[in-house]
Amino acid sequence: MSKLSFPGSGLLSAEGFPTSRRHPKSQSAFVTSRLAPYHRATLDGLHMRIFNPADDNRPASQAFDNTSTSVAASQMRNALNKLADTVQDAQTKKKFETEMDNFFTLFRRYLKDKAKGTTLDWDLIAPPNPKQVVAYDDLSASTNTDLLNKLAVLKLNGGLGTSMGCVGPKSVIEVRDGMSFLDLSVRQIEYLNHTHKVNVPFVLMNSFNTNDDTQNIIKKYEGHNIDILTFNQSRFPRIHKDSLLPVPKDFDSSIENWYPPGHGDVFESLNNSGTLDSLLDRGVEWLFLSNVDNLGAVVDLNILQHLNDTGAEYIMELTDKTKADVKGGTIIDYEGTVRLLEIAQVPKEHEQDFKSIKKFKYFNTNNIWLNLKAIKRVVENNELELEIIPNHKNISVGKGESDLSVVQLETAVGAAIRHFKGSHGVNVPRRRFLPVKTCSDLMLVKSDLYSLKHGQLTIDASRFGPAPLIKLGTHFKKVSDFQKRIPSIPRMLELDHLTIIGAVNLGRKVTLKGTVIIVASEGSTIDIPPGSILENVVVQGSLRLLEH
Known part of the structure; x- marks a missing residue:
């Protein structure tokens, strides 16, 4: 049964590079190594050698991928070293170098993953x-x-x-x-x-x-x-x-x-x-x-x-x-x-x-x-x-x-x-699990569905089933717009589903029950009067009521 009552109306590898630097108390702390700029070269133990794809017995595509990975990694290491050179304060520089070492470790893994692929076997x-x-x-x-x-x-x-x-x-x-x-x-x-x-x-x-x-x-x-x-x-x-x-x-x-x-x-x-x-x-x-x-x-x-x-x-x-x-x-x-x-x-x-x-x-x-x-x-x-x-x-x-x-x-x-x-x-x-990522979530936690005690929200004991599903359109994306259009949170203890799309304004002391869908067509506005009770209804443009 649909109801709408208004008041008065009754409704993101280069091998041999250092790994991530640790906190000074860490046993694995190390001194940052500086690598001179180079191209077409990889590290082989402690010796440099020019990489020649013709000497590589791996498939051509894999050899190319590994060469590209090494070059990209060396270029990144050089760029990060240059970034560190721009830091003047010694303590700040030490912290920054630690972060850049950690970033380089992540970047190197990213290159490896791109070259080899890391898809899980379904x-x-x-x-x-x-x-x-x-x-x-x-x-x-x-x-x-x-x-x-x-x-x-x-x-x-x-x-x-x-x-x-x-x-x-x-x-x-x-x-x-x-x-x-x-x-x-x-x-x-x-x-x-x-x-x-x-x-x-x-x-x-x-x-x-x-x-x-x-x-x-x-x-x-x-x-x-x-x-x-x-x-x-x-x-x-x-x-x-x-x-x-x-x-x-x-x-x-x-x-x-x-x-x-x-x-x-x-x-x-x-x-x-x-x-x-x-x-x-x-x-x-x-x-x-x-x-x-x-x-x-x-x-x-x-x-x-x-x-x-x-x-x-x-x-x-x-x-x-x-x-x-x-x-x-x-x-x-x-x-x-x-x-x-x-x-x-x-x-x-x-x-x-x-x-x-x-x-x-x-x-x-x-x-x-x-x-x-x-x-x-x-x-x-x-x-x-x-x-x-x-x-x-x-x-x-x-x-x-x-x-x-x-x-x-x-x-x-x-x-x-x-x-x-x-x-x-x-x-x-x-x-x-009660996250607030959007104004739709904000509306939920502000409602009479929850009581607040010692900083903790507790759902009303009389509520049957899960919390209602609330979907608010783009007109309610910003908190300021949400507060302007819904200055007073409706009573929602018996609400199952709410969708509001378009320029919709809710008056004070509105009650929502069951499934309520309110859609204001482009260029129009819907004002729900104070004290309204909406239960299992679809409200459109000119407050036309449709059975839902």
């Missing part, structure tokens, strides 16, 4: 076995709060709010009751510390995009019952798509010429910054990592107890895949090893298989539990080879000039699961 991909995914409901209930003394919480805080039309770090966007993502996270840890009389450190991994603003913002938490630590993830140079050379010409090049290389960089940066050693020195053994915009990622004693009891070095929280999550990374068994499979790794002919909810039931929430000593081991032993995600972009270079085609090489923290001992997934309830 026939060897299987859903995870029972030992690789544990049900949350099968975990022992824990009240062992002493474990909290060995835990630190890390939020990935490198992203900006630009996708939602905001300036500055995404973490400072107001989410609920005048509080930002950062405010809510701080309140959660404060309450945890106060309630259990512990001191769980709160760690933020910032990027060069968010660090300055974040440092200013966290001053307001001084005097609070919380210990906040920060470190920066790496700043890598974007590279020209055609020449594969760095876009920046010097250390102080425009910010647009650099990029943060994804959250897979957390392991290197945590170690190189000294933060990892700092946490270990204070007795911290485990790290709970999540995206700063996932409001469902709160400390869970049952998972922490499971981490302690099993001795697992890495646990990934997974949740049941829905139609809205079909493109999300999933956990797989690959020749007996647990791995993360992203859609970018899937051959086109198998994309539908990947999206199948029946074959791949889970997806990665990016809530990760880690053993700090294990992180130290895999980083210092150069064991991490995370799958590289080449991100192709066009960046603006100035008025009247064509955009620049660039590539930035990124990695994801979830891809590290295969490098740790005892790694597995825990299938958690959906409530632990």
